[in-house]
Amino acid sequence: MGYPENVLAADERVVLHRHPHWKRLIGPVLVLLIATALAAFGAAVVYHADWSPVATNVVLGVIAVVWLVIIGWLTVWPFLNWRSTHFVITDRRVMFRHGFLTRAGIDIPLARINSVEFRHGLLDRLLRTGTLIIESASQDPLEFHDIPLVERVHSLLYHEVFDTLGSEESPS
Known part of the structure; x- marks a missing residue:
């Protein structure tokens, strides 16, 4: 904006x-990378588990929702605050x-x-x-x-x- x-x-x-210096975005970018890696690892473990398709889909959905919440709160929100600081x-x-x-x-x-x-x-x-x-x-x-x-x-x-x-x- x-x-x-x-x-x-x-x-x-x-x-x-x-705008503030880009160093304020280092933490949010690290959170994005770590959260995405953990979500991908968790999804791979669940996908290869011997569970029913319904259970697999539910757990994958939970992983996706948790990932979205973490990314929204710890990455998107700090970026929007950085961008809206003048x-x-x-x-x-x-x-x-x-x-x-x-x-x-x-x-x-x-x-x-x-x-x-x-x-x-x-x-x-x-x-x-x-x-x-x-x-x-x-x-x-x-x-x-x-x-x-x-x-x-x-x-x-x-x-x-x-x-x-x-x-x-x-x-x-």
């Missing part, structure tokens, strides 16, 4: 749009939206941002991701985890904040 452009003002432009920087504000069935979000006007920080550990540096920390005038610092290319986003946001403020310190 794409980002809804209808939440932007008429002359507002998107500077950056990101980190957007416009020329006026920072927007964060998340949720698939129920949505939540926050908007931070660029003029209200006091500081922008980032942090990433060794694994995050290898994967080129990290946490972006934005401190605004009236709130506790907000942390946005798993932002791809967090150093570039940090730099871009820093430049946008100073451009918005029209500061003499604004980098050229």
Whole structure:
């Protein structure tokens, strides 16, 4: 699902749009592979068992239903949540939206941002991701985890904040 452009003002432009880093999908993909392998193994054992056709079909149906539930809950749902999470920087504000069935979000006007920080550990540096920390005038610092290319986003946001403020310190 794409980002809804209808939440932007008429002359507002998107500077950056990101989903969380793909590392969030490693676990769901592993669950998909392991659950599929276990279901296939279980189906092969049941298929070669000396059971009546009705019993075989019932057990194969149970395996299929359990597989579908596990895949839906631990693979499809996390993917949909990842896909419906948006980190957007416009020329006026920072927007964060998340949720698939129920949505939540926050908007931070660029003029209200006091500081922008980032942090990433060794694994995050290898994967080129990290946490972006934005401190605004009236709130506790907000942390946005798993932002791809967090150093570039940090730099871009820093430049946008100073451009918005029209500061003499604004980098050229």
